[in-house]
Amino acid sequence: MTAIEDDWLWGWDPTPGIVSVWAEPSGRAFVWRRNPADGRLVRDDVRYRPWLVLADLADLAHLGARLVAERSGAAPGRVTYRELAGPGALRYLVRADDMRTLITAILAGASRRLGRPLGHLRDLPADQLLVLPPEEQYLVATGRTYFRGLGFDDLRRVQIDLETTGLDAARDRIFLVALRGPDGTTELLEARGDRPSDEAELVARVVEQVRAADPDVIENHNLHGFDLPFLAQRARILGVPLVLGRLAQPGLVPRPARRGAPAPGNPLRRIRYTCPGRELIDTLDAVRRHDFAARDLPGHGLKAVARHLGLAAADREYVRGSDIHDVYRRDPARVRRYAAGDVAEVAGLARLLGGAAFALAGMAPRRYERLADAGPATGVLDPLLVRAYLRSGAALPTHQAGDGTPHSGAALHLFAAGVAHRVVKADVASLYPSLMREYRIGPASDRLGVLLAIVDRLVEHRLAAKARGRAAPPGSPERHAAEAMSAAMKLVVNSAYGYLGAPGLTRFADVHAANEVTRRGRAVLALLCRELAARGTTLLEADTDGVYFAVPQAWSPADERRVVAEVAALLPARVQLELEGRYAAMLSHEPKNYALLPYDGPLVLRGVAFRSSRAEPFGEAFLRRALIPLLRGDLAAVQDVYLTTVAALRRRALPTRDVAARVRLTKRPDEYLATRDARRELPYEAMLAAGRTAWTTGERVRVYRATRGRSRLLVEPEDDDGDGDAAPELDDRDADADIAVPEQHPAGAATGPRAQAPAPPRGSPTRSIDGAAQPADDPRDYDIEHYVRLLRDTYAARLSRALTAEDYAAIFADPEQPSLFARPLGDARPILTPLAAPQLDAG
DNA sequence: TCATACCGGGG
DNA sequence: GTGTACGGTATGA
Numbered sequence: 001m002t003a004i005e006d007d008w009l010w011g012w013d014p015t016p017g018i019v020s021v022w023a024e025p026s027g028r029a030f031v032w033r034r035n036p037a038d039g040r041l042v043r044d045d046v047r048y049r050p051w052l053v054l055a056d057l058a059d060l061a062h063l064g065a066r067l068v069a070e071r072s073g074a075a076p077g078r079v080t081y082r083e084l085a086g087p088g089a090l091r092y093l094v095r096a097d098d099m100r101t102l103i104t105a106i107l108a109g110a111s112r113r114l115g116r117p118l119g120h121l122r123d124l125p126a127d128q129l130l131v132l133p134p135e136e137q138y139l140v141a142t143g144r145t146y147f148r149g150l151g152f153d154d155l156r157r158v159q160i161d162l163e164t165t166g167l168d169a170a171r172d173r174i175f176l177v178a179l180r181g182p183d184g185t186t187e188l189l190e191a192r193g194d195r196p197s198d199e200a201e202l203v204a205r206v207v208e209q210v211r212a213a214d215p216d217v218i219e220n221h222n223l224h225g226f227d228l229p230f231l232a233q234r235a236r237i238l239g240v241p242l243v244l245g246r247l248a249q250p251g252l253v254p255r256p257a258r259r260g261a262p263a264p265g266n267p268l269r270r271i272r273y274t275c276p277g278r279e280l281i282d283t284l285d286a287v288r289r290h291d292f293a294a295r296d297l298p299g300h301g302l303k304a305v306a307r308h309l310g311l312a313a314a315d316r317e318y319v320r321g322s323d324i325h326d327v328y329r330r331d332p333a334r335v336r337r338y339a340a341g342d343v344a345e346v347a348g349l350a351r352l353l354g355g356a357a358f359a360l361a362g363m364a365p366r367r368y369e370r371l372a373d374a375g376p377a378t379g380v381l382d383p384l385l386v387r388a389y390l391r392s393g394a395a396l397p398t399h400q401a402g403d404g405t406p407h408s409g410a411a412l413h414l415f416a417a418g419v420a421h422r423v424v425k426a427d428v429a430s431l432y433p434s435l436m437r438e439y440r441i442g443p444a445s446d447r448l449g450v451l452l453a454i455v456d457r458l459v460e461h462r463l464a465a466k467a468r469g470r471a472a473p474p475g476s477p478e479r480h481a482a483e484a485m486s487a488a489m490k491l492v493v494n495s496a497y498g499y500l501g502a503p504g505l506t507r508f509a510d511v512h513a514a515n516e517v518t519r520r521g522r523a524v525l526a527l528l529c530r531e532l533a534a535r536g537t538t539l540l541e542a543d544t545d546g547v548y549f550a551v552p553q554a555w556s557p558a559d560e561r562r563v564v565a566e567v568a569a570l571l572p573a574r575v576q577l578e579l580e581g582r583y584a585a586m587l588s589h590e591p592k593n594y595a596l597l598p599y600d601g602p603l604v605l606r607g608v609a610f611r612s613s614r615a616e617p618f619g620e621a622f623l624r625r626a627l628i629p630l631l632r633g634d635l636a637a638v639q640d641v642y643l644t645t646v647a648a649l650r651r652r653a654l655p656t657r658d659v660a661a662r663v664r665l666t667k668r669p670d671e672y673l674a675t676r677d678a679r680r681e682l683p684y685e686a687m688l689a690a691g692r693t694a695w696t697t698g699e700r701v702r703v704y705r706a707t708r709g710r711s712r713l714l715v716e717p718e719d720d721d722g723d724g725d726a727a728p729e730l731d732d733r734d735a736d737a738d739i740a741v742p743e744q745h746p747a748g749a750a751t752g753p754r755a756q757a758p759a760p761p762r763g764s765p766t767r768s769i770d771g772a773a774q775p776a777d778d779p780r781d782y783d784i785e786h787y788v789r790l791l792r793d794t795y796a797a798r799l800s801r802a803l804t805a806e807d808y809a810a811i812f813a814d815p816e817q818p819s820l821f822a823r824p825l826g827d828a829r830p831i832l833t834p835l836a837a838p839q840l841d842a843g
Numbered sequence: 844t845c846a847t848a849c850c851g852g853g854g
Numbered sequence: 855g856t857g858t859a860c861g862g863t864a865t866g867a
Contacts, residue, residue, distance in 0.1 A: 162853090162854080163854070164853090164854050165854075166854055167853065167854050168854095172854075220853095221852080221853075222852050222853045223853095225852055225853060226852070226853035226854080227853075230853085230854090284852060284853090287852095288851085299851080299852090300851060300852065301851095301852065301853085302852090302853085319854095320854095321853075321854045322854070323854095324854055325854075
């Protein structure tokens with residue numbers, strides 16, 4: 001560890017407590033600092049020298065004596081330069097008192113050289129210069145970063161949430177705003193009527209309240225995608241000034257952002273808003289960033305995430321988005337509770353998931369709000385590398401466009417299909433960064449070795465942070481900070497490989513190095529597989545950095561750990577193999593499509609073969625119920641499930657909804673009518689048969705095949721369109737991911753007394769297989785034999801890999817014509833079929 | 844039927 | 855200024 005590497009990673013100026021920076025091209029900058037000791041806020045008005053890096057000084061030669069080497073000293077009006085060392089193309093660090101002086105001079109020189117007028121630095125070739133936004137110029141030049149000496153809880157945070165009559169700011173309006181202050185109290189501001197002046201007065205009160213609370217940070221979920229653009233447009237329409245920042249001018253300033261909202265006036269441009277002195281933080285960014293690694297969220301909506309993370313209050317009020325204004329008119333108290341719930345959850349979410357961005361802001365020379373939505377490669381590593389090179393006085397390479405070398409990928413092998421028992425999953429933690437560190441694979445153009453130095457140090461810091469986190473009491477600020485630091489480091493470390501493979505986006509990209517990483521990765525996976533197989537295991541599937549394998553019957557869990565440890569010992573020091581999971585059985589169907597039966601807990605289904613939203617509910621239920629006995633080796637029970645389902649269909653014991661498919665209409669009526677004679681399609685025929693000759697594309701309907709070849713539309717009861725906020729218990733995709741399978745299922749009860757009942761009595765809806773409400777007058781006129789065929793040909797077929805042809809034919813024989821294939825299943829067992837062995841040499 | 848394109852959020 | 859990956863659904867050859 002060297003001091004210069006510390007500078008590369010953290011910057012070098014110790015100034016504590018910076019909570020916001022606002023810099024102008026004029027060289028004026030404002031720095032808001034919160035004293036870590038007493039929390040008091042001060043503003044420093046400072047000057048900095050705007051700078052950029054050029055490949056060539058030729059365009060500035062016309063300045064004559066006004067262009068001087070830096071060591072000659074700055075003087076008013078002078079442009080100074082410093083030549084950076086080494087081979088990089090960008091080698092002249094040029095500064096002036098005012099960015100406009102610099103730009104004007106460069107554009108004048110370039111216009112003269114090119115013989116055409118240039119109006120903007122964008123008109124110059126991108127590889128000729130590097131210009132950062134003013135705040136980043138300030139932070140890079142000073143070596144300062146945000147938040148030194150501060151904890152997340154030292155920030156003054158406010159959450160703000162708009163309730164509007166709809167999503168279109170051109171037409172809809174704001175009627176209620178929830179504001180949650182730093183002390184946790186929530187204020188509900190409401191329009192006093194429906195007139196424009198009432199809304200204008202509400203917007204003015206919002207501004208006033210924000211300024212009174214004087215937060216460092218304003219937070220909401222989808223703040224940049226909805227609330228801010230909506231508020232900005234309403235304020236513009238109503239003529240209300242929107243000064244949300246800490247300076248009287250400017251108010252909201254748009255900045256280009258790929259993941260922003262369409263700019264007013266030019267929907268092709270996307271922008272996000274900024275304002276002086278406050279950081280505008282969108283928890284949706286934090287959620288996406290978290291899920292990027294964790295991949296365990298049911299969705300990214302506020303309610304779903306809050307529930308998943310245990311942030312939702314027991315008495316949380318839910319109102320469906322499209323109903324909010326109607327509900328407000330009938331029952332305003334409900335919407336008030338709803339809005340207060342929203343801001344409370346946002347506050348919790350921001351704290352729970354926002355720590356990583358907070359930690360990054362203590363490292364990288366960018367505003368906190370930019371680090372919150374930046375990609376870790378272009379948004380964190382690249383600025384760190386640029387600062388490191390300038391700190392070391394080294395010339396920078398320009399962006400490389402990539403030499404056309406294709407980016408080679410990871411390995412994926414399917415070794416066997418069918419059912420295996422005693423399955424173990426072993427995988428390598430952080431495979432790619434481990435390989436980069438182990439084999440010192442970094443960008444060729446990074447002659448200082450900054451990227452690898454940063455990755456090494458981040459890994460060390462992460463281990464230390466994890467240890468600190470474990471030592472701190474749960475829920476304590478120390479633990480929060482340590483976990484946030486660990487998450488931030490992990491994020492950046494894991495992006496180092498992606499950084500290599502993104503030519504054109506990252507300054508030091510190197511596709512050859514990236515390919516070397518994946519090549520090493522394939523070699524490690526191949527070694528793993530060979531060595532596991534050599535120790536008596538049966539390989540099932542291997543993907544990128546992990547492998548599923550089965551172990552012999554006599555093995556104990558200790559044997560499983562032993563074999564993983566033995567193979568781990570054969571790997572390079574920094575490549576660590578771990579035992580990630582143990583399962584009683586696995587059905588391997590196709591690559592990335594499998595079912596796992598844990599020793600304890602619900603069935604796990606992966607891949608489209610086993611999970612699909614358009615699947616008829618009865619088919620999916622059949623699969624879930626049949627998979628458990630299949631994985632336990634009880635084929636007679638699999639047959640029972642099949643026969644029970646067929647019987648339920650034949651007796652019409654299943655509600656119609658269970659055979660209906662949920663489809664989205666993609667053709668307009670005129671489009672369908674044009675092709676109708678050539679090909680009839682069930683969903684549209686169902687619409688037409690129901691008298692629906694007009695519809696809009698995108699509409700979702702449930703349709704089924706009825707008797708006599710008819711196509712029918714299933715009209716659903718109100719309040720069940722799958723739009724989940726209003727009915728969270730039906731919208732938890734998480735429940736679908738790890739499906740808890742009831743042994744006794746409604747469909748299985750079809751042989752019971754209820755099966756004989758025709759349709760349920762009117763006015764008392766029943767529940768279908770997936771728990772949805774049923775129409776009171778269920779027609780149950782579906783085409784039985786069509787659905788029996790579907791069950792056999794589509795759903796039962798997903799189990800075929802696990803069965804011999806004879807057993808398959810016997811189990812799924814039609815009970816009405818059983819004789820041909822009938823055979824006793826008592827001794828039959830599922831099978832596992834080895835597939836053609838993949839070449840396991842190093843790629 | 845199988846491969847490619849598009850989406851993920853907010854009221 | 856610059857996306858990410860991933861798994862799922864929707865769409866077209």
